[in-house]
Each structure stands twice: as structure tokens, then as C-alpha cells.
Amino acid sequence: MFAPMGADAILPGRSCGSCTMCCKMFRIDALDKPRDIWCRHCAIGRGCTIYDSRPDECRHFHCGYLFWPHAGEHWFPGRSKMIIVSEMEGTLLTIHVDPARPDAWRQAPYHADIRQWAGWAAPAGHRVTVFAGRRAIVIFPDRDVDLGILAEDETTLVLCHRTPAGMQLEALKVKVDDPRLPPSAREADPPGAARRTA
Numbered sequence: 247m248f249a250p251m252g253a254d255a256i257l258p259g260r261s262c263g264s265c266t267m268c269c270k271m272f273r274i275d276a277l278d279k280p281r282d283i284w285c286r287h288c289a290i291g292r293g294c295t296i297y298d299s300r301p302d303e304c305r306h307f308h309c310g311y312l313f314w315p316h317a318g319e320h321w322f323p324g325r326s327k328m329i330i331v332s333e334m335e336g337t338l339l340t341i342h343v344d345p346a347r348p349d350a351w352r353q354a355p356y357h358a359d360i361r362q363w364a365g366w367a368a369p370a371g372h373r374v375t376v377f378a379g380r381r382a383i384v385i386f387p388d389r390d391v392d393l394g395i396l397a398e399d400e401t402t403l404v405l406c407h408r409t410p411a412g413m414q415l416e417a418l419k420v421k422v423d424d425p426r427l428p429p430s431a432r433e434a435d436p437p438g439a440a441r442r443t444a
């Protein structure tokens with residue numbers, strides 16, 4: 247549903263422009279840069295000072311704002327302070343929130359958008375999760391489930407229960423080797439790891 251796309255799919259009129267948010271919020275292993283601190287090579291709001299020799303992790307990354315038409319112009323990360331990422335082969339939409347603005351996702355019109363996307367995702371068994379640093383909030387069409395801070399060896403799991411009243415969704419915090427997780431979620435980088443992937 248939230249399939250990742252390459253540079254050739256960037257929407258007309260969309261570009262990074264003055265945004266450098268992923269140079270702060272994401273891990274860059276090639277530079278030994280942790281998440282949520284500015285890269286030492288970033289000219290904030292202007293761009294990369296080593297553009298021609300930047301690591302492949304940077305070169306191949308495109309956030310959801312650039313290619314996903316359902317994210318309106320207000321999702322420009324330089325303004326929203328949030329980065330949309332498609333993970334787990336398009337079955338998970340992750341919204342990474344700048345720790346300096348941890349409640350940005352709750353504000354209008356963003357929260358309504360996120361709930362709408364959760365409504366689209368649920369029938370397909372897909373899901374939407376907000377990450378504010380290591381704090382995970384699973385978004386369902388009718389509610390937000392704050393799972394708190396995830397340890398490095400923890401991730402999120404959504405269970406779907408059939409009940410007489412219909413399908414009930416449950417969000418849990420689990421260890422990354424939990425056998426109930428799909429194989430792609432039991433890898434070294436669980437969802438929300440804030441690592442750049444193309």
C-alpha cells in the first residue's frame with residue numbers, strides 16, 4: 247500500500263529544497279551518525295556540504311513527501327518536522343517526528359491525515375506508526391496507542407482479533423525476535439530504527 251519508490255517517481259513540483267530534516271533525524275551508519283542529531287556535514291536548511299561524495303545511504307533515500315501524492319504540501323518535512331517513510335515492503339507507514347517537536351503529529355491537519363491513512367491501511371492488514379525518537383505510537387483508525395519508549399531490542403506488533411463485535415486491533419511492544427512478527431520485522435533494523443533505506 248505504501249510502496250517505496252525511487253528518484254524517478256518524485257512528484258512534479260516536489261524537491262528537498264530548503265529541507266535537511268533527514269540529515270538530523272536519521273542514523274547514517276557510514277558516518278557513524280546516531281539518529282536525532284545533525285550530521286556534521288549538514289548546512290542546516292541549505293544542504294549537504296559533501297554532496298558529491300555523500301554516502302549511498304544519503305544518495306538513495308527519498309522520503310514519502312517527495313513521492314506520495316496523499317501527503318499534501320503541508321507535509322514538507324522542513325515545515326512539518328516529520329518524515330514519512332514506507333517500511334516492510336510497503337506494509338508499514340512510519341512517521342518520524344523531530345524530538346524538538348514531539349507533538350507535531352497531534353496537530354491539525356496532520357493528525358486527521360494520519361488517522362485517514364490508518365483507515366486505508368487497516369483492511370489490508372497494514373499499519374501506521376508514529377515514532378517520536380524511540381517512543382512509538384501505533385495509529386488505528388479510531389484511536390492512538392502510545393506504547394512508550396522502545397528499547398533497542400524491541401519493536402511493535404499489531405494483532406487482529408476476530409470477535410462477535412467484529413475485528414479488534416491490538417498493539418503491543420515486543421522483542422524483535424518475537425515469533426509472531428513477520429520475518430522482515432525480525433531483522434537487525436526493526437521498524438522505526440530511523441535508518442535511511444531507499
Ligand code: SF4
Binds near residue numbers: 265267310329
Ligand atoms: S526529509 Fe525528505 S524532503 Fe527533507 S531532505 Fe530528506 S528526503 Fe529531502
Ligand code: SF4
Binds near residue numbers: 268269
Ligand atoms: S552526508 Fe550530507 S546528505 Fe548525508 S546526512 Fe550528512 S549532510 Fe545529509
